[in-house]
Amino acid sequence: MTTIDWDSAADSFDEEPDHGLLDPVVRHAWARRLESWLPGGRSDVLDLGCGTGSLSLLAADQGHRVTAVDRSPRMVELARTKLAGTDTVVHLGDAARPPVGAQRFDVIIARHVMWLLPDPAAVLRHWFGLLRPGGRLILIESVRGGVGLSAERLTGLLSACTERVHHEPLSDDPQLWGRRVDDERYALVARAQPPHRHTEVVDVHLILRRGPEVLLARRAGTGYADGLLHAPSGHVEDGEDVREAMIREAAEETGVELGPQELRVALVMQHRGPGGAPRTGWFFEAEYDPARAPYNREPDKCSELGWFPLHALPDDMVAYCRAGLDGYRAGERFLIHWHEDGDPVAYRPDGARRAVPLPAGGAGTGAVHHIELWVPDLAAAERSWGWLLGELGHVPYQHWEHGRSWRRGESYVVVEQSPDLVPGPHDRRRAGLNHLAFHVRDRAVLDALVTGAPEHGWRPLFADRYPHAGGEEHTAAYLEDAAGYEVELVAGARRPRPAPEEPAPYADVWARRRD
Known part of the structure; x- marks a missing residue:
């Protein structure tokens, strides 16, 4: 890699009255240009290859917060002296990889820096990464005596990073240089594209x-x-x-x-x-x-x-x-x-x-949150209820010493052998829970559940009336586990089962359910 004497290189481009912007006319001309390039409000500006800090000082005088970087210790010392009394921070470091950490900026300025970089395309990508969305990169460059970086080439390099590049010729303004010049001098103002709208x-x-x-x-x-x-x-x-x-x-x-x-x-x-x-x-x-x-x-x-x-x-x-x-x-x-x-x-x-x-907006007021069954034998209940609820699409949810639960959507079913359980079997004929009823998609699913239920601790109720124990218009199966809990599995459309009336064809079924 070619080793560049940055001090000598910078000096070679500044052997003119604008060096240090000491001439009031030159300084005023640059202040006007800078004002037109910088945002109207207070912004965070990063001046790369700041030299003695002349542009940093102009930006600070216009009310901006400035961070300046130069790799020359001599330039950094001069810049710190010049910028004393402002809140500008001056770092010693490489302009290509400025030592600014995770800080992001509204504006990056680089004056007569790009032409010195061995991989300007990579540097531009890095600099755009230091800009906030919508930020701007101001590049001031020239071609003098055949040496430098042309506006055409630099615009081409920028096209890989942004579609918004403003080219501003500077050669025709002698006040910027303290004299008339006939070589190519220009500024490019490139805007960082806002983040691309997410598409999928x-x-x-x-x-x-x-x-x-x-x-x-x-x-x-x-x-x-x-x-x-x-x-x-x-x-x-x-x-x-x-x-x-x-x-x-x-x-x-x-x-x-x-x-x-x-x-x-x-x-x-x-x-x-x-x-x-x-x-x-x-x-x-x-x-x-x-x-x-x-x-x-x-x-x-x-x-x-x-x-x-x-x-x-x-x-x-x-x-x-x-x-x-x-x-x-x-x-x-x-x-x-x-x-x-x-x-x-x-x-x-x-x-x-x-x-x-992802919950679908949360369960509405009045929806069932959970149902809790206290059982005398947790292991047996886990086998029977775990199988049935799994077949119905519930997934294991909670697991603790005395209980288990299975969730489907926003609701869940708990079986628990609580230490506070009082002695005595469950009796669905007493006041309290009689049975749980679940939807089943269709008759084929219902048949498969009824066939598999005995292997998992469930016995069919009213098998001689299956699948219309609840009436001709009601397709369902009734199962009971070893602890006496009953479930009803209802196939088909979601419509309420008609209440039994006396006399009714299946009034004896309801009587048998009470027995």
């Missing part, structure tokens, strides 16, 4: 339901996450809304032609892949129609389509999609899923859980 890719994901199962596609030949399962998905294109994009992607990938009324928003997730940029995904839910069975329309991008149980998803999935489906199953509406750069793209059962649920 928007993608859409289809949760196509066939009872308790969802449709997944195995990626192949795409160069990203190949071999892993993912829901049918794609990007929103220009001019599309998210629903239009989902309809298009479903048709392109699976051949399923969905109508807008068939799509329901299931989840919105902001996601960042390892080492990637953020994106926002919309997960839409739709029901399987046997008359429109999905098939693989993109064999070059997908090696197979298959149905998988939502409650037991496979592990060989894209972590992003798995997080979305887990959140959907848990009743979440909004998630952030932020990978660390070293994370794998694939889901890892033993890996860190990156999904963070």
